[in-house]
Amino acid sequence: MKILIVGGGMGGTILGNNLARRLAPEMRAGKVQLKMLSASDKHMYQPGLLYLALGRMTPDELYRDQVSLLEPGIDFEVDPVVSFELDHNQVKTKSGKTHGYDILVIATGSRPVPEMIPGLAENAETFYTEETALKMFKRLQAFQGGRVVIAVGVPHKCPMAPLEITFMLHDYFKDRGIRDKVELHYTYPVGRVHSLENVAKWAAPEFDRLGITYETLFNMKEVDGANKVVKTEEGSEAKYDLLITIPAHKGMEVIESNKLGAGGFIPTDKTKLTMEGRTNVYVIGDTTNIPISKAGSTVHYQVETLGENLAAIVKLGSPVREHDGKVFCFIECGKDRATYATFNYTVPPDPKPPTRAVHWFKMAYNKLYWTSARGLL
């Protein structure tokens, strides 16, 4: 049996390692071949970008060689897929090769697209790539005071990022002794300060306590850089001196160009993780259109289900369980306190007051991530 994983990000990497361990006997016996195709030979710890923008991590801490993270036995190639030929159970790559499969897993992820809002990319700071996070770090260092507006696109990766950057900026400016010269103004697309009701109920009074102003039902329409104003779909406007954005995301271009899903997000069964209309194509992580957080932990838990199910298909002939939609998100609440939200498709989160202990657990996880990517944690 040929299992092909397209994508070497968090989802593809954990799944590859999970399967390589579960199917080691079958792979040794030559009954299973496990192949991974990726666009890069590097693996990035994406949550580290938030810390990079604030000068609390450095670029070298964000990367490992992809090969160093993979179990022996995984046939890894840097050769991105350009064409999905699902009716023929094969893909074609940039180098011109064709790879057949019995089971295909698509884990190509998502990408920030600030350019979807006129004026946003040119006038806002963001931290969703190494380049933009470094630029934001330098801009923050030079900033001496004024109105900082945080504006959020939809959909976006890491639903806690808008809150985290806001709380962390509060402490950042406080530590620099200029918090009294900075007006922090948080905006959010829906009618409360976070999509999770219980998180919103906790965060709004925290904003009040810290002197952070906020407004909701705020969806960016365009940014007027000359006048430093964000205009919204709802008709409101926000003046800024420094605009920080959590940009909207799309799926990867190859998903769009192959017409696998609107916006690059593939219609996916939320419990089976199969692509709609296909029985041997699975989709995980940011690539799906499942109404769930686009976050590393989402795909981590999806992989636990899918790894078990794909191994069961090899060993027993059918999958053994359905996915419950579990998510666990840390929430940094400043420079030294954090809490978390955990939930699934049926049970909402109930975040606890932030503590130093959870913050230090998050700091530890920033290092432990590499163990997680190896499929050990």
Next chain:
Amino acid sequence: MAERIVVDARGSFCPGPLMELIARLKFAAVGEEIEVLSTDKGSAADIPEWLRKVGHELLDTREEAGVWHIALRKSK
């Protein structure tokens, strides 16, 4: 007539039904109809309020067996 786009946000706590709708609207054409399915009763109020503010047309809101069906047309 084009088929109505369904945004199945049942059981979505995060990002939630309204955020799912906002995301899907970006890739819909003007005139296309979308039906949001939600198990969050707040959606029956939140989504129509947002549609009014932004200027999309609310077509119908109904509840069936604990699922709210909110239909709309992208107007601009």
